[in-house]
Amino acid sequence: MSDVKAIEDAVRALPPEDLAEFRRWFAEFDHAAWDAQLQQDAAAGKLDALAAEARADYRSDPRKAP
Template sequence: MSKLDQIEKSVASLSDEELKSFAEWFDELRWQRWDRQLEADVRAGKLDQLIEDARLGSAAG
């Protein structure tokens, strides 16, 4: 059984209250990882073109 299979089985066996707590924890984890990825993308310049496009669009009205 893979690690993912084990996790799925464990999550499926949670009570409603445990599942709610797990979902809140998991959502927070996902947002933290998304934030780290976004920060890395900004540092790497991956969003520079989007920022420039927005500036040009704003200046054009």
């Protein structure tokens, strides 16, 4: 049995209170992992093109003051 399958089975077997606690923990874990990946991508320049596009869109908006 794979580790993922074992984890899935264990999660399915959790009583409701423990499942709620696990869900809270996993949400925090997942958010932290996403934040870390975003920081790595930004540091590596992977978001530079998106930032440049956003700046260009902002500057081209006639409602914005120069």
